[in-house]
Amino acid sequence: MDTPFHIERRGGVFEFTLNRPKANAIDLETSRAMGEAFTAFRDDPEMRVALVTGAGEKFFCPGWDLKAAADGDAVDGDYGKGGFGGLQELRGLNKPVIMAVNGICCGGGLELALSGDIILASEGASFALPEIRSGTVADAASIKLPKRIPYHIAMEMLLTGRWLEAEEAARWGLVNRVVSAENLMAEARALADSLASGPPLVFAAIKEVVREAEDMKFQDALLRIKSSQFESVERLYRSEDQLEGARAFAEKRDPVWTGR
Structure with a gap:
């Protein structure tokens, strides 16, 4: 074809x-x-x-x-x-x-x-x-x-x-x-x-939370986040990108996202 x-x-x-x-x-x-x-x-x-x-x-x-x-x-x-x-x-x-x-x-x-x-x-x-x-x-x-x-x-x-x-x-x-x-x-x-050009790990966390929480009660979804049950959220929290975001804000420059 x-x-x-x-x-x-x-x-x-x-x-x-x-x-x-x-x-x-x-x-x-x-x-x-x-x-x-x-x-x-x-x-x-x-x-x-x-x-x-x-x-x-x-x-x-x-x-x-x-x-x-x-x-x-x-x-x-x-x-x-x-x-x-x-x-x-x-x-x-x-x-x-x-x-x-x-x-x-x-x-x-x-x-x-x-x-x-x-x-x-x-x-x-x-x-x-x-x-x-x-x-x-x-x-x-x-x-x-x-x-x-x-x-x-x-x-x-x-x-x-x-x-x-x-x-x-x-x-x-x-x-x-x-x-x-x-x-x-x-x-x-x-x-x-x-x-x-945006932060890929943040996008991943947003997509996973939105998808998984669609049919959950608010408090249940929030508890899953707080108890480290969303893999993409945990990866974001442990990432170089999150540190880069904070540094870029403090230094008043655009962040450079690597997805790591």
């Missing part, structure tokens, strides 16, 4: 562009390849942040490749590491992920976008969960979406399949902000570069 995505490494930025004409849909083989790519990003200490987008001007990703399904791809088949699209179930991903949604983002494509930490959308982007119309369930979105946006809006999307245009998606907090199509990647890359 043709290469289903393109990867560019720029400094500490891992830029991933899904590229499966015409619509950037994901079949089993592509999902498995994406899982390998994002696992490599996770495990590469030189890579600090991922930036994910779609090729072309119309589609970010519509999710599952229905043509591949018609040819025999099972909807419950082997999606590979990280589950569908390589990110949703990827364990230990303690690095920031930016989604630059450049067009139609629906079904499993929206679930992929929800796997990011920050979502930027072009003015022409649109979002939906049309699974209801094909008699199936958007399983990951059913779990994630009501926690990200108001319950009634999430349920309307899930139960009716209605579309949100970019501005409405931003109004409900589904995306961070909307930018013009011509500026989308420039703004996303500037954000990625900024994060890549």
